[in-house]
Amino acid sequence: MSNENEDYLEEYKQDRLSHETIDGDLATLNLGPTHPATHGIFENILTVDGEKILDAVQTVGYIHRAFEKIAERRPYNQITTLTDRLNYCSSPINNIGWALTMEKLIGCEVPKRVDYMRVIIMELARINDHLICNSVIGVDTGALTGFTYLFQQREAIYELFEEVCGARLTTNMCRIGGFERDFSKTFWTKLDAFLLNFPKVFTEFDNLLSRNRIFMDRTIGAGPISAERALEYSFSGPNLRAAGVDYDVRVMNPYCSYEDFDFIIPVGSQGDTYDRFQVRQEEIRQSLSIIKQAIAKMPEGPYHAGLPEFYLPPKQDVYEKMEALIYHFKIVMGETPVPVGEIYQSVEGGNGELGFYLISDGGRSPYRLQFRRPCFIYYQAYPEMIKGQTISDAVLTLSSMNVIAGELDA
């Protein structure tokens, strides 16, 4: 790779495509690790000719927190705290992904109602995730207004999460076997209000940017990638779809009864920033429609599976019944036996295929737990995508790829 780059640079120097260089020298520019335009800790050392980027060398790992090592030391129930902090813009999806993995391992069937409740939560989280990304693309093109509009709506989603679990960001929302409690009345009222208000604001946001000449000029053609290259790089999620491949785990390997819902998978054609923006916009609309379908079809029934060995008993019972007390103790101390096995489960996270590869040896914590972190995989393509582009395009490309540091660095 590096050899190739050197050849490329040599060649470039010879043809001298642009005459912006000072004395024929190329400049080196440190973009990061704490550059304001990068929204997080990303380091790229760019070789530039004037405004034009010839090469980028990335450094990652500035927020390496050793998730996979911690996972080998924690009981199964405590691992949701780790998944929360992977892609913290859409933690509930990660939580539910982990719960699904465990349910598959212990062979538990959850009631239909739980599936539908999970779908509502996951789609809210997806909207939340895409809202951050798209509003930040707006900010990077100089349109701060959209950001202030959307952040108000994001607060509404946080309020919904709070109503379910009490936390805003690190939700720890799901339990193995279902939910901690049923959705409250207030949740449903607030959800209705959200579904009523949000589309208006969202349309306004869309009107501000989607067909805005300046925005289009800035984003069309910025940081493109072809479908073939994207697949070579194992892209997934909105970034892959923007390049034109309709791979969506929700459709390919449905989980949580996603097969019950009608939705389309939006795809782009150029794989550039504009396409990524539009794919996310459309996905938000699809998510809204999925939520509405789920509300309409919401079945009655319990909000958790009958799974006493993993699902905490009601607190009242713990005080009064011996059996419940024993189960409570076993769950909290992580003493419940789990089957031996090897399992891969993936869900469609905010950024793509979020996978859990779990090896259980029957002990109290996983023998090995590997997360397939979509950000880590697709961020590799960044130098290739910005080669030949300007620095301002590079910033846009970074924010439109939605690289989340927690997921990138594990």
Next chain:
Amino acid sequence: MGKVTLDAKLETINGQGFQLTSIDKAIGLARANSLWPLPFATSCCGIEFMATMGSNYDLARFGMERMSFSPRQADLLIVAGTISKKLGPVLKKVYEQMAEPKWVLSVGACASSGGIFDTYSVLQGIDRVIPVDVYVPGCPPRPEQIIDGIMKIHEMVKNESLRRRNSSEYKDMLGTFNIESDGE
């Protein structure tokens, strides 16, 4: 003209045509209400910090409209999120580049103590590399808590003596972190 009050809590002597207070207090007041923060937001807490900056919680109300992304023009370093050992030296460098007087707000369990990440790669609290003025607990703290932390910083700024930064105690304190003070 009516009576001028600089601040409800600021003791002044008012007379006709003049007003007396100590320069410490007047400068403290001015500084506190125009802090320029440098957000050093790394991970999850950074997202909550973004929410604090956002429309609903609106940090701009407290004289913080301008986020200073350059350390040279910042007074308050807000560290939000996990700092790994690899990032520790970077954080220290940023702190050193800031001009005196400067304050540090550590947001969240990770920045304050390493949080849930008691691992080989995470710095167990930023106070191992730089001095911290106010710690905000929480994982992540709610925006209200972050604002409360900032109010605490305001209190400190208002009441700080102008000579503090030149005192030998202050220099010794920085010395324990191997940081040279600017020394005016």
Next chain:
Amino acid sequence: MASKLTNEEVYTLLKNAFGDKVGEMLTPFDLLTVEVAAESANAIIEWLKKDEKLQVSYLTVLGGVHYPEDKGREIAVVYHLHSLVNNFRIRLKAFLPIENPTIATITYLYVGANWMERETFDFYGVIFAGHPNLKRVLNDDSMDYFPMRKEYQLEDATREDKDDRFFGRE
């Protein structure tokens, strides 16, 4: 979307093509898992990718596992591959001895394997022969051990502020 291939079908094709380089067929949770000889892992992955029927041409994830008890084959490199056309997933495992954990790189087949291999090197010390830039990716270059191996503890070994006696780990 149901898969267009069955586990048996793929396994038979694989067995016919590579004979004893391919171990027995396992299907935990319905995912075809095959142990392959380390020296032919990349050849098998290439074959899976190029085969016109299978088209297993998407690398889902690549990682390592450490089994300290299993002498002579302590380190496993696990590949998860996916055929998007047929919606078929397959898991390949190659075992390596800890004294010399070397395996051929697959970066020439999948550019995306680059960082995944670097991460596996970083965590387990697996040497991917032919990798264009094999160095640590997440940890600092100055680190002198491979932290995900089982013998290393989670906490920083040099820390002095937590007394182990108070935490029940003496």
